Amino acid sequence: METPLVPMRTVLFQSERNGLTYRVPALLPVPPGPTLLAFAEQRLSPNDAHAHRLVQRRGTLEGGSVRWDAVRVLGTAALEEHRSMNPCPVHDAHTGTVFLFFVAVRGQTSEAAQITAGRNAARLCCVTSPDAGRTWDGPRDLTAEAVGGAEQDWATFAVGPGHGIQLPSGRLLVPAYTYRVDRRECFGKICRTSPHAFAFYSDDHGQTWHNGGLVSNLRSGECQLAVVDRGQAGSVLYCNARSPLGSRVQALSTDEGTSFLLGELVPTLAETAWGCQGSILGFPAPPSSRPGDQGWSVGSKKTPFAPSLCPGTQESPEEGVRDTPEGGGLHGTERSGNGPRDPGLREPSPEPGLGGDRRGWSLELLRPSATLTQSPTWLLYSHPTGRRARLHMGVHLSRFPLDPHSWTKPWVIYQGPSGYSDLASIGPTPKGALTFACLYESGARVSYEEISFCVFSLGEVLENVLPRAEPPPLGGKPQQQCWPS
Template sequence: MGNTPSRKGYEKQPEKTTLFKKEPTGITYRIPALLYLKDTQTYLAFAEKRSSPSDSDAKILVMRRGSLQNGSIQWSPSQEVTSAFLPEHRTMNPCPVFEKNTKTLFLFFICILSNTPEHRQIITGRNKARLCYVTSSDDGQTWSQAKDLTESVIGKNVRRWATFAVGPGHGIQLESGRLIIPAYAYYVPFKCFSFPIPFTVQPHALSIHSDDFGQTWRMGKMLQRKSCECEMAEIIDHEGRSHLYCNARNTHGHRVEALSESSGAYFDKPRLAPKLVESRHGCQGSVIGFPAPEFVPNDEADSIGGTTSPLSPDTQTWLLFSHPTNKTSRRDMGVYLNRSPLHSSGWDQPWVIHSGPSGYSDLAHSEDVEHFACLMECGKESELEQIAFVSFNLSDVMQTVDKREKKEL
């Protein structure tokens, strides 16, 4: 698929590589997760393999490896992560994270009993989900057997959870070494005759974290606002302090944001992000933090010599966010840049990287370089047609957005 004009002017879009494609038999691939391994310059792309588009027909996780060779990415054939399962359960919501000290790759996921749909768990208040992970010490070439953390991490709290899930998308490791897995749970505040009172069960985002390289895990407190599927990023301010940022799905027309000064133990004052729109029922989105550049391209200088201009950012970190940009339906996948990430008003207008039906996505950053990748659900008639990979540079995002804003002045 070549570059095509977007609905917001005639902006070039990055070339797509299809990694997972809906099959004539009805087999559908959904819920992308993407991780970049710096040491081996390798991308790991994960998805759910389903016998139909329905959540209840999810079966197993699949993955592909993308190795950087001679300036291009060579992708391996798709393979099933066969150990990521529990008997009589279906596997969903891939959420990988890499622990840098022990060089261990964790792949979190949930297992749902049989084909029990999410809405049935919410109506009955009876959770059928399990919190699990597998690990790999060879960058995803082989995997351990699944470990079930439900009892040790969630414990009795699950009695008040109608259901829960991780991510979907990637987890992160903070500068302190803490591993963060984004998650959400449908909390049951009131019951009557052992059933939830109708319309009182709502989702709340939270973190699951480890301070001992993934040997043990704990969960933080829920956001005190309706918030669903989420991802998190670390923001480092000018004084070197860490702020954990959460960006979550919502149904009130805008994304929910929150900051934690306790590395995910709890989040303060969740708020709506006025510049990040949601469609009526919301959609998953992805966020990553990366070092703010010391210099940025100067458009006028580019035309005569390609020089740069110094930059004084508000923080040492910028954020990048991907999500469908249409207010009414899942269409037009956009990438948003935030150069003042401690302020919800800091988001730029989006650069549309796919015009047309778009769904879930996951972003990755090639550390030490200003290069990014996005794995996204997209298509011509439906977002369920394929999961595609695109890559781009920070300059692509900034120049597209800055040039459009100049035209609008």
């Protein structure tokens, strides 16, 4: 049997004998070239509570390889008496500014402690660079501006981790999640919290920032975003999020992230035990993939799009979301006061900031059609493929991004312990092949020994993902459907 291709990798960040550990990678290409900016958390130990500062390496494309400069501690990306976590960069193509978002967490206050007490210790911060990461200015604390009064209902929050995006309209989007306080009735203690993905956004090139509505109906955490072009039907914003429910959660926005429609489970993208961060990347489908062209025989062909809007029936026991090196995160921090009714079964709130106004829902977007034609946008997704442990970094492809059943089986790009990752498109090769990069946690014994970088082409993805079985005919057993009333 032929051994599958594995891309060559370069180790960019390596744990040290004194305990210094690098976690939570983020990758951003910045034109021209592009220049590649690789970020990570530098921790005094693998423990979340021992996160310290953010670090960076700049890479320059030279022919078919990348030349990296030395590791650099970003001293300005910090608040006094806080630790810097969750790097989340985004590039404004109109101004050339790179924004590096992160959360600054007070002292060694853990996420679990914030959730238990219902008292947020995180600040939303960013630093900016006008010269593709060569220099960085001082930190901006955006918490009062971008979170505002919502902070009283959030036990904690974080951004990304991984890259943010800019929409064709110019809006900048930073993926985020919060633990919302759902009830405070136990003698002043927290009785229930639930994690929900959302986005921060700016419509004035980063001068001001705002928080968007939550993915309100399913527990969803660390997330990333992509724009999906639907041709004549317009574009939608796609969110893919970590979840403790056994598989990933996806949600769509028709108003550029101001609010999200109901989330749904993605059964073809299984979660690792306790969940793990994953990366999502949208890119234009190659010209030879036009409808009627059979040149790309990958995944399902024309699959029916029948999304389930009753995902609460598939839920599993509650877990938390923040990551720990032992494969934790999802470490049971939602346990206190669990009642018989799960927040995953809630109807979305009609109030702004909690899923958007029902009257604004575009049901036409979600209704199934007889056939699903080739999408102008394809998606890549990276995540460990192990079900019980963080093992074997895999890359999946979807040619029909709005269909949660359309994902291929993974191409394993690294055999062994692996964890968080971030994908980037780095443009065509000299021969014209669309090329991607992945920055991911890896190791021989545990997933946080190092952070590796690799490059691969779309052609290599297509050669290595395994075709899925043909879907049942439309006349077969009907799929469950449940439309909002």
